[in-house]
Amino acid sequence: MINISEALAEAMGAAALEKRQVRAPQALNEAYDYDRPSAFSRGMRLNFGNVAVLLISGTASVGANGETLHPGDFRAQTRRTFANITALLESEGASWRDIVRTTCYLRDIERDYAEFNEERSAFYRAQELDPLPASTGIQAILCRSDLLVEIEAIAIFRSGTDPKE
Numbered sequence: 001m002i003n004i005s006e007a008l009a010e011a012m013g014a015a016a017l018e019k020r021q022v023r024a025p026q027a028l029n030e031a032y033d034y035d036r037p038s039a040f041s042r043g044m045r046l047n048f049g050n051v052a053v054l055l056i057s058g059t060a061s062v063g064a065n066g067e068t069l070h071p072g073d074f075r076a077q078t079r080r081t082f083a084n085i086t087a088l089l090e091s092e093g094a095s096w097r098d099i100v101r102t103t104c105y106l107r108d109i110e111r112d113y114a115e116f117n118e119e120r121s122a123f124y125r126a127q128e129l130d131p132l133p134a135s136t137g138i139q140a141i142l143c144r145s146d147l148l149v150e151i152e153a154i155a156i157f158r159s160g161t162d163p164k165e
Contacts, residue, residue, distance in 0.1 A: 027087035
C-alpha cells in the first residue's frame with residue numbers, strides 16, 4: 001500500500017514528512033482547553049522539505065480564553081474569524097497570500113451570505129489577494145449556537161526556515 005504522506009515527501013525531494021500543531025494563543029485558545037474539551041488542533045503544519053502546508057481547522061469568533069466574541073453580530077464575527085486565521089498563519093510565517101482554499105460555514109447561508117461576501121471581499125481587497133483562493137460556502141450547524149460563521153483554510157508556501165526553531 002502506498003503511503004500518501006511519504007509519496008508527497010519523496011516527490012518534493014524531502015527526506016520525510018514532518019508535522020506539528022499550529023497555535024496562536026494570543027488570539028484564541030486551544031480547543032482542548034474549553035470548559036468542555038474538544039479533540040482537535042487549531043491547525044497542522046506539514047513540512048515537505050522547503051514546502052510547508054498549513055491545514056487550518058474550522059475557526060470562528062473565539063477569544064483567547066475560549067469565549068464566543070460578538071454574539072449576534074454577523075459582521076463582527078466574520079472579521080474576528082479572519083483575524084484569528086491571520087494569527088494562526090502569522091505564527092507559522094505565512095499570510096493570506098499563501099491561502100489556496102477556504103471552506104466557509106454559515107449558520108444561515110440564505111440570510112447571511114450577502115453580508116459574508118461583502119466582508120470577505122473587503123478583507124481580500126485589503127490583503128491585495130490575486131488570485132483569490134478557491135472557496136466553498138456551506139450552510140451548517142456550528143459547534144456553538146451563538147457562532148454564525150466558521151472558516152477553514154489551506155495555505156501552501158515555500159519555507160527555508162521553520163519559525164518555531
